[in-house]
Amino acid sequence: MAEEDGQERTEEPTPRRLEQAREKGQIPRSRELSTALLTLGGSVALVSMGAGYVDTLLELMRAGFALEWRDIFEPTRPAQALGHALLTMLGLLAPFLLLMWVLALLAPIAIGGWNWSAESLAPKWERLDPLTGIGRLFSLHALAELGKALAKFLLVGSVAIWVLHDAEPELLGLAAEPLPLALAHAGTRIGELALWLAAPLLLIAGFDVPFTLWQHAKELRMTLQEVKDEMKDIEGRPEIKGKLRRMQMEFAQRRMMDQVPGADAVIVNPEHYAVALKYEAETMKAPKVLALGIDEIALRIRALAGASGVPVVESPLLARALYYNAKIDRDIPVALYLAVAQVLAYVFQLRADHELPGAPIRMPEVEVPAGVRTE
Incomplete structure:
Protein backbone atom coordinates (compact mmCIF):
# COMPACT_ATOMS: atom_id res chain seq x y z
CA MET A 1 0.00 0.00 0.00
CA ALA A 2 2.89 2.35 0.70
CA GLU A 3 4.06 2.13 -2.88
CA GLU A 4 0.53 2.60 -4.23
CA ASP A 5 0.07 5.71 -2.09
CA GLY A 6 3.38 7.10 -3.37
CA GLN A 7 4.92 7.15 0.13
CA GLU A 8 7.86 4.86 -0.60
CA ARG A 9 11.09 6.89 -0.96
CA THR A 10 12.12 5.56 -4.35
CA GLU A 11 12.82 8.79 -6.25
CA GLU A 12 16.29 10.29 -6.60
CA PRO A 13 16.66 13.71 -4.91
CA THR A 14 15.98 16.70 -7.12
CA PRO A 15 18.52 19.54 -7.49
CA ARG A 16 16.36 21.68 -5.20
CA ARG A 17 16.33 18.96 -2.53
CA LEU A 18 20.11 18.68 -2.74
CA GLU A 19 20.47 22.46 -2.48
CA GLN A 20 18.21 22.58 0.57
CA ALA A 21 20.21 19.78 2.20
CA ARG A 22 23.45 21.71 1.68
CA GLU A 23 21.87 24.83 3.18
CA LYS A 24 21.08 22.77 6.28
CA GLY A 25 24.62 21.39 6.41
CA GLN A 26 23.45 17.92 5.39
CA ILE A 27 26.35 16.75 3.24
CA PRO A 28 28.28 13.46 3.15
CA ARG A 29 31.24 13.29 5.51
CA SER A 30 33.51 10.32 6.29
CA ARG A 31 35.30 10.43 9.63
CA GLU A 32 37.21 7.30 8.66
CA LEU A 33 38.70 9.07 5.65
CA SER A 34 39.77 12.01 7.82
CA THR A 35 41.34 9.68 10.40
CA ALA A 36 43.17 7.69 7.72
CA LEU A 37 44.55 10.74 5.90
CA LEU A 38 45.65 12.44 9.13
CA THR A 39 47.36 9.27 10.34
CA LEU A 40 49.04 8.69 7.00
CA GLY A 41 50.15 12.32 6.64
CA GLY A 42 51.42 12.46 10.23
CA SER A 43 53.36 9.23 9.90
CA VAL A 44 54.95 10.32 6.61
CA ALA A 45 55.96 13.60 8.25
CA LEU A 46 57.46 11.76 11.23
CA VAL A 47 59.47 9.41 9.01
CA SER A 48 60.74 12.21 6.74
CA MET A 49 61.39 14.84 9.43
CA GLY A 50 61.89 12.69 12.52
CA ALA A 51 65.69 12.90 12.46
CA GLY A 52 65.59 16.69 12.25
CA TYR A 53 63.13 16.82 15.15
CA VAL A 54 65.43 14.71 17.33
CA ASP A 55 68.50 16.82 16.51
CA THR A 56 66.66 20.04 17.31
CA LEU A 57 65.28 18.68 20.58
CA LEU A 58 68.77 17.55 21.64
CA GLU A 59 70.14 21.00 20.91
CA LEU A 60 67.38 22.57 23.01
CA MET A 61 68.13 20.19 25.87
CA ARG A 62 71.86 20.97 25.70
CA ALA A 63 71.16 24.70 25.63
CA GLY A 64 68.81 24.39 28.61
CA PHE A 65 71.30 22.44 30.70
CA ALA A 66 74.17 24.73 29.63
CA LEU A 67 72.79 27.71 31.57
CA GLU A 68 75.20 28.78 34.30
CA TRP A 69 73.88 29.19 37.79
CA ARG A 70 74.58 32.92 37.66
CA ASP A 71 72.25 33.29 34.63
CA ILE A 72 69.35 31.94 36.67
CA PHE A 73 69.40 35.00 38.88
CA GLU A 74 69.44 37.42 35.95
CA PRO A 75 65.90 38.87 35.51
CA THR A 76 65.88 38.56 31.71
CA ARG A 77 68.11 35.55 31.01
CA PRO A 78 65.63 32.73 31.88
CA ALA A 79 62.86 34.50 29.94
CA GLN A 80 65.14 34.84 26.91
CA ALA A 81 66.08 31.18 27.07
CA LEU A 82 62.46 30.13 27.38
CA GLY A 83 61.40 32.42 24.53
CA HIS A 84 64.14 31.05 22.29
CA ALA A 85 63.10 27.48 23.08
CA LEU A 86 59.42 28.22 22.37
CA LEU A 87 60.19 29.93 19.04
CA THR A 88 62.45 27.06 18.03
CA MET A 89 59.74 24.52 18.90
CA LEU A 90 57.14 26.56 17.01
CA GLY A 91 59.33 26.69 13.91
CA LEU A 92 60.00 22.97 14.28
CA LEU A 93 56.33 22.00 14.57
CA ALA A 94 54.89 24.59 12.14
CA PRO A 95 55.28 22.44 8.97
CA PHE A 96 53.81 19.42 10.74
CA LEU A 97 50.85 21.40 12.12
CA LEU A 98 50.26 23.07 8.74
CA LEU A 99 50.22 19.66 7.05
CA MET A 100 47.72 18.35 9.60
CA TRP A 101 45.52 21.43 9.13
CA VAL A 102 45.51 21.06 5.33
CA LEU A 103 44.68 17.35 5.54
CA ALA A 104 41.93 18.04 8.09
CA LEU A 105 40.34 20.42 5.54
CA LEU A 106 40.89 18.31 2.42
CA ALA A 107 39.54 15.05 3.83
CA PRO A 108 35.94 16.32 4.33
CA ILE A 109 36.01 18.40 1.13
CA ALA A 110 37.07 15.34 -0.88
CA ILE A 111 33.61 13.73 -0.84
CA GLY A 112 31.20 16.49 0.22
CA GLY A 113 32.79 19.65 -1.11
CA TRP A 114 33.16 22.96 0.68
CA ASN A 115 30.04 24.09 2.49
CA TRP A 116 29.20 26.69 5.13
CA SER A 117 25.84 26.49 6.86
CA ALA A 118 24.84 28.60 9.85
CA GLU A 119 21.72 26.46 10.20
CA SER A 120 23.83 23.43 11.12
CA LEU A 121 25.12 25.34 14.16
CA ALA A 122 21.62 25.82 15.58
CA PRO A 123 20.66 23.47 18.45
CA LYS A 124 18.47 20.52 17.47
CA TRP A 125 16.11 19.98 20.39
CA GLU A 126 14.67 16.80 18.90
CA ARG A 127 17.96 15.09 19.71
CA LEU A 128 17.06 15.40 23.40
CA ASP A 129 14.05 13.13 22.91
CA PRO A 130 14.93 9.81 24.63
CA LEU A 131 12.68 7.78 22.33
CA THR A 132 14.42 9.22 19.28
CA GLY A 133 17.79 8.51 20.88
CA ILE A 134 16.85 4.89 21.53
CA GLY A 135 15.73 4.56 17.92
CA ARG A 136 19.11 5.86 16.73
CA LEU A 137 20.87 3.22 18.85
CA PHE A 138 19.26 0.45 16.80
CA SER A 139 19.37 2.16 13.41
CA LEU A 140 21.34 1.06 10.37
CA HIS A 141 23.73 3.97 10.94
CA ALA A 142 24.45 2.84 14.52
CA LEU A 143 25.07 -0.75 13.36
CA ALA A 144 27.43 0.53 10.66
CA GLU A 145 29.33 2.64 13.20
CA LEU A 146 29.60 -0.37 15.53
CA GLY A 147 30.89 -2.50 12.67
CA LYS A 148 33.50 0.12 11.74
CA ALA A 149 34.62 0.44 15.37
CA LEU A 150 35.07 -3.33 15.69
CA ALA A 151 36.86 -3.49 12.35
CA LYS A 152 39.24 -0.70 13.38
CA PHE A 153 39.91 -2.39 16.73
CA LEU A 154 40.65 -5.77 15.14
CA LEU A 155 42.65 -4.54 12.15
CA VAL A 156 44.63 -1.81 13.86
CA GLY A 157 45.22 -3.94 16.95
CA SER A 158 46.41 -6.89 14.88
CA VAL A 159 48.77 -4.73 12.81
CA ALA A 160 50.15 -3.03 15.95
CA ILE A 161 50.81 -6.36 17.68
CA TRP A 162 52.48 -7.76 14.57
CA VAL A 163 54.71 -4.69 14.05
CA LEU A 164 55.72 -4.48 17.73
CA HIS A 165 56.46 -8.19 17.86
CA ASP A 166 58.58 -7.94 14.73
CA ALA A 167 60.49 -4.91 16.09
CA GLU A 168 60.88 -6.29 19.65
CA PRO A 169 64.62 -7.11 19.40
CA GLU A 170 65.34 -3.72 17.86
CA LEU A 171 63.33 -1.83 20.47
CA LEU A 172 65.00 -3.67 23.33
CA GLY A 173 68.37 -2.87 21.79
CA LEU A 174 67.71 0.88 22.06
CA ALA A 175 68.83 0.77 25.69
CA ALA A 176 72.37 -0.11 24.60
CA GLU A 177 72.64 2.72 22.07
CA PRO A 178 73.90 6.24 22.76
CA LEU A 179 71.08 8.65 23.64
CA PRO A 180 71.12 10.71 20.39
CA LEU A 181 71.18 7.59 18.23
CA ALA A 182 68.53 5.87 20.36
CA LEU A 183 66.19 8.87 20.10
CA ALA A 184 66.61 9.10 16.32
CA HIS A 185 66.14 5.36 16.00
CA ALA A 186 63.03 5.44 18.19
CA GLY A 187 61.53 8.33 16.21
CA THR A 188 61.99 6.45 12.94
CA ARG A 189 60.40 3.30 14.36
CA ILE A 190 57.43 5.28 15.70
CA GLY A 191 56.89 6.82 12.24
CA GLU A 192 57.08 3.41 10.57
CA LEU A 193 54.61 2.02 13.12
CA ALA A 194 52.22 4.89 12.30
CA LEU A 195 52.57 4.10 8.60
CA TRP A 196 51.65 0.47 9.21
CA LEU A 197 48.68 1.56 11.31
CA ALA A 198 47.51 3.88 8.51
CA ALA A 199 47.16 0.94 6.10
CA PRO A 200 44.12 -0.69 7.79
CA LEU A 201 42.62 2.76 8.35
CA LEU A 202 42.82 3.42 4.60
CA LEU A 203 41.20 0.04 3.97
CA ILE A 204 38.33 0.92 6.31
CA ALA A 205 37.99 4.35 4.68
CA GLY A 206 37.78 2.62 1.28
CA PHE A 207 34.62 0.87 2.47
CA ASP A 208 33.27 3.79 4.49
CA VAL A 209 33.33 6.43 1.73
CA PRO A 210 31.03 4.54 -0.71
CA PHE A 211 28.77 3.55 2.20
CA THR A 212 28.57 7.18 3.37
CA LEU A 213 27.68 8.40 -0.14
CA TRP A 214 25.04 5.66 -0.51
CA GLN A 215 23.55 6.42 2.90
CA HIS A 216 23.47 10.17 2.18
CA ALA A 217 21.67 9.59 -1.14
CA LYS A 218 19.26 7.20 0.58
CA GLU A 219 18.41 9.77 3.28
CA LEU A 220 17.63 12.41 0.63
CA ARG A 221 15.41 10.19 -1.51
CA MET A 222 11.92 11.50 -2.07
CA THR A 223 8.49 10.05 -2.44
CA LEU A 224 6.69 10.43 -5.74
CA GLN A 225 4.26 12.83 -4.10
CA GLU A 226 7.11 15.01 -2.80
CA VAL A 227 8.53 15.26 -6.31
CA LYS A 228 5.12 16.24 -7.70
CA ASP A 229 4.57 18.83 -4.95
CA GLU A 230 8.00 20.32 -5.57
CA MET A 231 7.37 20.60 -9.30
CA LYS A 232 4.04 22.31 -8.65
CA ASP A 233 5.70 24.71 -6.24
CA ILE A 234 8.49 25.54 -8.69
CA GLU A 235 6.17 25.96 -11.67
CA GLY A 236 3.85 28.15 -9.59
CA ARG A 237 6.48 30.80 -8.89
CA PRO A 238 6.23 33.86 -11.18
CA GLU A 239 10.00 34.19 -11.49
CA ILE A 240 10.32 30.51 -12.44
CA LYS A 241 7.52 30.82 -14.97
CA GLY A 242 9.17 33.86 -16.48
CA LYS A 243 12.52 32.12 -16.66
CA LEU A 244 10.97 29.05 -18.29
CA ARG A 245 9.20 31.23 -20.85
CA ARG A 246 12.44 33.06 -21.65
CA MET A 247 14.30 29.77 -22.00
CA GLN A 248 11.58 28.39 -24.27
CA MET A 249 11.65 31.51 -26.43
CA GLU A 250 15.44 31.45 -26.68
CA PHE A 251 15.40 27.76 -27.59
CA ALA A 252 12.69 28.31 -30.20
CA GLN A 253 14.61 31.23 -31.71
CA ARG A 254 17.86 29.26 -31.87
CA ARG A 255 16.06 26.35 -33.50
CA MET A 256 14.35 28.71 -35.94
CA MET A 257 17.62 30.40 -36.89
CA ASP A 258 19.29 27.04 -37.43
Whole structure:
Protein backbone atom coordinates (compact mmCIF):
# COMPACT_ATOMS: atom_id res chain seq x y z
CA MET A 1 0.00 0.00 0.00
CA ALA A 2 2.89 2.35 0.70
CA GLU A 3 4.06 2.13 -2.88
CA GLU A 4 0.53 2.60 -4.23
CA ASP A 5 0.07 5.71 -2.09
CA GLY A 6 3.38 7.10 -3.37
CA GLN A 7 4.92 7.15 0.13
CA GLU A 8 7.86 4.86 -0.60
CA ARG A 9 11.09 6.89 -0.96
CA THR A 10 12.12 5.56 -4.35
CA GLU A 11 12.82 8.79 -6.25
CA GLU A 12 16.29 10.29 -6.60
CA PRO A 13 16.66 13.71 -4.91
CA THR A 14 15.98 16.70 -7.12
CA PRO A 15 18.52 19.54 -7.49
CA ARG A 16 16.36 21.68 -5.20
CA ARG A 17 16.33 18.96 -2.53
CA LEU A 18 20.11 18.68 -2.74
CA GLU A 19 20.47 22.46 -2.48
CA GLN A 20 18.21 22.58 0.57
CA ALA A 21 20.21 19.78 2.20
CA ARG A 22 23.45 21.71 1.68
CA GLU A 23 21.87 24.83 3.18
CA LYS A 24 21.08 22.77 6.28
CA GLY A 25 24.62 21.39 6.41
CA GLN A 26 23.45 17.92 5.39
CA ILE A 27 26.35 16.75 3.24
CA PRO A 28 28.28 13.46 3.15
CA ARG A 29 31.24 13.29 5.51
CA SER A 30 33.51 10.32 6.29
CA ARG A 31 35.30 10.43 9.63
CA GLU A 32 37.21 7.30 8.66
CA LEU A 33 38.70 9.07 5.65
CA SER A 34 39.77 12.01 7.82
CA THR A 35 41.34 9.68 10.40
CA ALA A 36 43.17 7.69 7.72
CA LEU A 37 44.55 10.74 5.90
CA LEU A 38 45.65 12.44 9.13
CA THR A 39 47.36 9.27 10.34
CA LEU A 40 49.04 8.69 7.00
CA GLY A 41 50.15 12.32 6.64
CA GLY A 42 51.42 12.46 10.23
CA SER A 43 53.36 9.23 9.90
CA VAL A 44 54.95 10.32 6.61
CA ALA A 45 55.96 13.60 8.25
CA LEU A 46 57.46 11.76 11.23
CA VAL A 47 59.47 9.41 9.01
CA SER A 48 60.74 12.21 6.74
CA MET A 49 61.39 14.84 9.43
CA GLY A 50 61.89 12.69 12.52
CA ALA A 51 65.69 12.90 12.46
CA GLY A 52 65.59 16.69 12.25
CA TYR A 53 63.13 16.82 15.15
CA VAL A 54 65.43 14.71 17.33
CA ASP A 55 68.50 16.82 16.51
CA THR A 56 66.66 20.04 17.31
CA LEU A 57 65.28 18.68 20.58
CA LEU A 58 68.77 17.55 21.64
CA GLU A 59 70.14 21.00 20.91
CA LEU A 60 67.38 22.57 23.01
CA MET A 61 68.13 20.19 25.87
CA ARG A 62 71.86 20.97 25.70
CA ALA A 63 71.16 24.70 25.63
CA GLY A 64 68.81 24.39 28.61
CA PHE A 65 71.30 22.44 30.70
CA ALA A 66 74.17 24.73 29.63
CA LEU A 67 72.79 27.71 31.57
CA GLU A 68 75.20 28.78 34.30
CA TRP A 69 73.88 29.19 37.79
CA ARG A 70 74.58 32.92 37.66
CA ASP A 71 72.25 33.29 34.63
CA ILE A 72 69.35 31.94 36.67
CA PHE A 73 69.40 35.00 38.88
CA GLU A 74 69.44 37.42 35.95
CA PRO A 75 65.90 38.87 35.51
CA THR A 76 65.88 38.56 31.71
CA ARG A 77 68.11 35.55 31.01
CA PRO A 78 65.63 32.73 31.88
CA ALA A 79 62.86 34.50 29.94
CA GLN A 80 65.14 34.84 26.91
CA ALA A 81 66.08 31.18 27.07
CA LEU A 82 62.46 30.13 27.38
CA GLY A 83 61.40 32.42 24.53
CA HIS A 84 64.14 31.05 22.29
CA ALA A 85 63.10 27.48 23.08
CA LEU A 86 59.42 28.22 22.37
CA LEU A 87 60.19 29.93 19.04
CA THR A 88 62.45 27.06 18.03
CA MET A 89 59.74 24.52 18.90
CA LEU A 90 57.14 26.56 17.01
CA GLY A 91 59.33 26.69 13.91
CA LEU A 92 60.00 22.97 14.28
CA LEU A 93 56.33 22.00 14.57
CA ALA A 94 54.89 24.59 12.14
CA PRO A 95 55.28 22.44 8.97
CA PHE A 96 53.81 19.42 10.74
CA LEU A 97 50.85 21.40 12.12
CA LEU A 98 50.26 23.07 8.74
CA LEU A 99 50.22 19.66 7.05
CA MET A 100 47.72 18.35 9.60
CA TRP A 101 45.52 21.43 9.13
CA VAL A 102 45.51 21.06 5.33
CA LEU A 103 44.68 17.35 5.54
CA ALA A 104 41.93 18.04 8.09
CA LEU A 105 40.34 20.42 5.54
CA LEU A 106 40.89 18.31 2.42
CA ALA A 107 39.54 15.05 3.83
CA PRO A 108 35.94 16.32 4.33
CA ILE A 109 36.01 18.40 1.13
CA ALA A 110 37.07 15.34 -0.88
CA ILE A 111 33.61 13.73 -0.84
CA GLY A 112 31.20 16.49 0.22
CA GLY A 113 32.79 19.65 -1.11
CA TRP A 114 33.16 22.96 0.68
CA ASN A 115 30.04 24.09 2.49
CA TRP A 116 29.20 26.69 5.13
CA SER A 117 25.84 26.49 6.86
CA ALA A 118 24.84 28.60 9.85
CA GLU A 119 21.72 26.46 10.20
CA SER A 120 23.83 23.43 11.12
CA LEU A 121 25.12 25.34 14.16
CA ALA A 122 21.62 25.82 15.58
CA PRO A 123 20.66 23.47 18.45
CA LYS A 124 18.47 20.52 17.47
CA TRP A 125 16.11 19.98 20.39
CA GLU A 126 14.67 16.80 18.90
CA ARG A 127 17.96 15.09 19.71
CA LEU A 128 17.06 15.40 23.40
CA ASP A 129 14.05 13.13 22.91
CA PRO A 130 14.93 9.81 24.63
CA LEU A 131 12.68 7.78 22.33
CA THR A 132 14.42 9.22 19.28
CA GLY A 133 17.79 8.51 20.88
CA ILE A 134 16.85 4.89 21.53
CA GLY A 135 15.73 4.56 17.92
CA ARG A 136 19.11 5.86 16.73
CA LEU A 137 20.87 3.22 18.85
CA PHE A 138 19.26 0.45 16.80
CA SER A 139 19.37 2.16 13.41
CA LEU A 140 21.34 1.06 10.37
CA HIS A 141 23.73 3.97 10.94
CA ALA A 142 24.45 2.84 14.52
CA LEU A 143 25.07 -0.75 13.36
CA ALA A 144 27.43 0.53 10.66
CA GLU A 145 29.33 2.64 13.20
CA LEU A 146 29.60 -0.37 15.53
CA GLY A 147 30.89 -2.50 12.67
CA LYS A 148 33.50 0.12 11.74
CA ALA A 149 34.62 0.44 15.37
CA LEU A 150 35.07 -3.33 15.69
CA ALA A 151 36.86 -3.49 12.35
CA LYS A 152 39.24 -0.70 13.38
CA PHE A 153 39.91 -2.39 16.73
CA LEU A 154 40.65 -5.77 15.14
CA LEU A 155 42.65 -4.54 12.15
CA VAL A 156 44.63 -1.81 13.86
CA GLY A 157 45.22 -3.94 16.95
CA SER A 158 46.41 -6.89 14.88
CA VAL A 159 48.77 -4.73 12.81
CA ALA A 160 50.15 -3.03 15.95
CA ILE A 161 50.81 -6.36 17.68
CA TRP A 162 52.48 -7.76 14.57
CA VAL A 163 54.71 -4.69 14.05
CA LEU A 164 55.72 -4.48 17.73
CA HIS A 165 56.46 -8.19 17.86
CA ASP A 166 58.58 -7.94 14.73
CA ALA A 167 60.49 -4.91 16.09
CA GLU A 168 60.88 -6.29 19.65
CA PRO A 169 64.62 -7.11 19.40
CA GLU A 170 65.34 -3.72 17.86
CA LEU A 171 63.33 -1.83 20.47
CA LEU A 172 65.00 -3.67 23.33
CA GLY A 173 68.37 -2.87 21.79
CA LEU A 174 67.71 0.88 22.06
CA ALA A 175 68.83 0.77 25.69
CA ALA A 176 72.37 -0.11 24.60
CA GLU A 177 72.64 2.72 22.07
CA PRO A 178 73.90 6.24 22.76
CA LEU A 179 71.08 8.65 23.64
CA PRO A 180 71.12 10.71 20.39
CA LEU A 181 71.18 7.59 18.23
CA ALA A 182 68.53 5.87 20.36
CA LEU A 183 66.19 8.87 20.10
CA ALA A 184 66.61 9.10 16.32
CA HIS A 185 66.14 5.36 16.00
CA ALA A 186 63.03 5.44 18.19
CA GLY A 187 61.53 8.33 16.21
CA THR A 188 61.99 6.45 12.94
CA ARG A 189 60.40 3.30 14.36
CA ILE A 190 57.43 5.28 15.70
CA GLY A 191 56.89 6.82 12.24
CA GLU A 192 57.08 3.41 10.57
CA LEU A 193 54.61 2.02 13.12
CA ALA A 194 52.22 4.89 12.30
CA LEU A 195 52.57 4.10 8.60
CA TRP A 196 51.65 0.47 9.21
CA LEU A 197 48.68 1.56 11.31
CA ALA A 198 47.51 3.88 8.51
CA ALA A 199 47.16 0.94 6.10
CA PRO A 200 44.12 -0.69 7.79
CA LEU A 201 42.62 2.76 8.35
CA LEU A 202 42.82 3.42 4.60
CA LEU A 203 41.20 0.04 3.97
CA ILE A 204 38.33 0.92 6.31
CA ALA A 205 37.99 4.35 4.68
CA GLY A 206 37.78 2.62 1.28
CA PHE A 207 34.62 0.87 2.47
CA ASP A 208 33.27 3.79 4.49
CA VAL A 209 33.33 6.43 1.73
CA PRO A 210 31.03 4.54 -0.71
CA PHE A 211 28.77 3.55 2.20
CA THR A 212 28.57 7.18 3.37
CA LEU A 213 27.68 8.40 -0.14
CA TRP A 214 25.04 5.66 -0.51
CA GLN A 215 23.55 6.42 2.90
CA HIS A 216 23.47 10.17 2.18
CA ALA A 217 21.67 9.59 -1.14
CA LYS A 218 19.26 7.20 0.58
CA GLU A 219 18.41 9.77 3.28
CA LEU A 220 17.63 12.41 0.63
CA ARG A 221 15.41 10.19 -1.51
CA MET A 222 11.92 11.50 -2.07
CA THR A 223 8.49 10.05 -2.44
CA LEU A 224 6.69 10.43 -5.74
CA GLN A 225 4.26 12.83 -4.10
CA GLU A 226 7.11 15.01 -2.80
CA VAL A 227 8.53 15.26 -6.31
CA LYS A 228 5.12 16.24 -7.70
CA ASP A 229 4.57 18.83 -4.95
CA GLU A 230 8.00 20.32 -5.57
CA MET A 231 7.37 20.60 -9.30
CA LYS A 232 4.04 22.31 -8.65
CA ASP A 233 5.70 24.71 -6.24
CA ILE A 234 8.49 25.54 -8.69
CA GLU A 235 6.17 25.96 -11.67
CA GLY A 236 3.85 28.15 -9.59
CA ARG A 237 6.48 30.80 -8.89
CA PRO A 238 6.23 33.86 -11.18
CA GLU A 239 10.00 34.19 -11.49
CA ILE A 240 10.32 30.51 -12.44
CA LYS A 241 7.52 30.82 -14.97
CA GLY A 242 9.17 33.86 -16.48
CA LYS A 243 12.52 32.12 -16.66
CA LEU A 244 10.97 29.05 -18.29
CA ARG A 245 9.20 31.23 -20.85
CA ARG A 246 12.44 33.06 -21.65
CA MET A 247 14.30 29.77 -22.00
CA GLN A 248 11.58 28.39 -24.27
CA MET A 249 11.65 31.51 -26.43
CA GLU A 250 15.44 31.45 -26.68
CA PHE A 251 15.40 27.76 -27.59
CA ALA A 252 12.69 28.31 -30.20
CA GLN A 253 14.61 31.23 -31.71
CA ARG A 254 17.86 29.26 -31.87
CA ARG A 255 16.06 26.35 -33.50
CA MET A 256 14.35 28.71 -35.94
CA MET A 257 17.62 30.40 -36.89
CA ASP A 258 19.29 27.04 -37.43
CA GLN A 259 16.77 26.32 -40.19
CA VAL A 260 17.33 29.54 -42.16
CA PRO A 261 20.38 28.29 -44.12
CA GLY A 262 18.21 25.48 -45.53
CA ALA A 263 15.52 27.83 -46.88
CA ASP A 264 14.81 28.31 -50.57
CA ALA A 265 13.99 32.00 -50.19
CA VAL A 266 13.52 34.72 -47.57
CA ILE A 267 10.68 37.13 -48.33
CA VAL A 268 11.15 40.52 -46.70
CA ASN A 269 9.68 43.89 -46.21
CA PRO A 270 12.87 45.86 -46.69
CA GLU A 271 13.16 46.91 -43.05
CA HIS A 272 10.71 45.24 -40.66
CA TYR A 273 9.54 41.76 -41.76
CA ALA A 274 11.28 38.57 -42.87
CA VAL A 275 9.88 35.09 -43.60
CA ALA A 276 12.02 32.09 -44.63
CA LEU A 277 10.30 29.51 -46.87
CA LYS A 278 11.17 25.98 -47.97
CA TYR A 279 9.54 23.93 -50.73
CA GLU A 280 10.36 20.47 -52.08
CA ALA A 281 7.90 19.31 -54.71
CA GLU A 282 8.63 15.63 -54.07
CA THR A 283 7.89 15.64 -50.35
CA MET A 284 5.78 18.74 -49.60
CA LYS A 285 2.25 19.55 -50.64
CA ALA A 286 2.86 23.27 -50.00
CA PRO A 287 5.74 25.60 -49.04
CA LYS A 288 6.59 25.53 -45.34
CA VAL A 289 7.61 28.40 -43.09
CA LEU A 290 11.02 27.80 -41.49
CA ALA A 291 11.43 31.15 -39.71
CA LEU A 292 9.73 34.50 -39.37
CA GLY A 293 10.25 37.68 -37.38
CA ILE A 294 10.09 41.43 -37.26
CA ASP A 295 12.61 44.20 -36.56
CA GLU A 296 15.73 42.78 -34.88
CA ILE A 297 14.83 39.15 -35.56
CA ALA A 298 14.05 40.02 -39.18
CA LEU A 299 17.47 41.63 -39.54
CA ARG A 300 19.11 38.50 -38.09
CA ILE A 301 17.20 36.29 -40.53
CA ARG A 302 18.28 38.49 -43.44
CA ALA A 303 21.91 38.51 -42.30
CA LEU A 304 21.95 34.74 -41.83
CA ALA A 305 20.33 34.24 -45.24
CA GLY A 306 22.91 36.48 -46.88
CA ALA A 307 25.77 34.62 -45.19
CA SER A 308 24.31 31.26 -46.28
CA GLY A 309 23.60 32.22 -49.88
CA VAL A 310 19.81 32.05 -49.50
CA PRO A 311 18.01 34.42 -51.92
CA VAL A 312 16.32 37.41 -50.27
CA VAL A 313 13.23 38.68 -52.11
CA GLU A 314 11.70 42.07 -51.35
CA SER A 315 7.90 41.77 -51.42
CA PRO A 316 6.42 43.99 -48.68
CA LEU A 317 2.75 42.99 -49.01
CA LEU A 318 3.52 39.26 -49.14
CA ALA A 319 6.03 39.47 -46.25
CA ARG A 320 3.46 41.14 -43.99
CA ALA A 321 0.72 38.73 -45.02
CA LEU A 322 2.92 35.71 -44.28
CA TYR A 323 4.06 37.09 -40.93
CA TYR A 324 0.53 37.68 -39.66
CA ASN A 325 -1.14 34.58 -41.13
CA ALA A 326 1.51 31.82 -41.23
CA LYS A 327 3.11 29.80 -38.43
CA ILE A 328 6.58 28.38 -38.02
CA ASP A 329 7.02 24.75 -39.16
CA ARG A 330 3.58 24.85 -40.82
CA ASP A 331 2.44 25.09 -44.42
CA ILE A 332 1.59 28.54 -45.66
CA PRO A 333 -2.13 29.50 -45.74
CA VAL A 334 -4.02 28.30 -48.78
CA ALA A 335 -4.92 31.88 -49.68
CA LEU A 336 -1.21 32.65 -50.25
CA TYR A 337 -0.42 29.64 -52.44
CA LEU A 338 -0.50 31.60 -55.70
CA ALA A 339 1.50 34.58 -54.45
CA VAL A 340 4.22 32.43 -52.92
CA ALA A 341 4.29 30.17 -55.98
CA GLN A 342 5.04 33.20 -58.18
CA VAL A 343 7.93 34.27 -55.94
CA LEU A 344 9.45 30.79 -55.64
CA ALA A 345 9.08 30.12 -59.35
CA TYR A 346 10.98 33.34 -60.06
CA VAL A 347 13.73 32.40 -57.59
CA PHE A 348 14.01 28.83 -58.92
CA GLN A 349 14.29 30.16 -62.48
CA LEU A 350 17.10 32.54 -61.50
CA ARG A 351 18.90 29.69 -59.72
CA ALA A 352 18.53 27.40 -62.76
CA ASP A 353 19.99 30.13 -64.96
CA HIS A 354 22.76 30.84 -62.43
CA GLU A 355 21.63 34.46 -62.27
CA LEU A 356 20.94 34.81 -58.52
CA PRO A 357 22.26 38.22 -57.46
CA GLY A 358 24.14 38.78 -54.21
CA ALA A 359 21.83 41.70 -53.33
CA PRO A 360 18.12 41.39 -52.40
CA ILE A 361 15.92 40.52 -55.38
CA ARG A 362 13.40 43.18 -56.39
CA MET A 363 10.48 41.84 -58.39
CA PRO A 364 7.06 43.20 -59.26
CA GLU A 365 4.67 43.10 -56.30
CA VAL A 366 2.57 39.94 -56.38
CA GLU A 367 -1.16 39.95 -55.80
CA VAL A 368 -2.11 39.25 -52.17
CA PRO A 369 -5.77 38.39 -51.49
CA ALA A 370 -7.69 41.01 -49.53
CA GLY A 371 -8.60 38.52 -46.79
CA VAL A 372 -4.98 38.10 -45.70
CA ARG A 373 -3.57 41.46 -46.71
CA THR A 374 -2.12 43.66 -43.96
CA GLU A 375 -1.36 47.24 -44.95
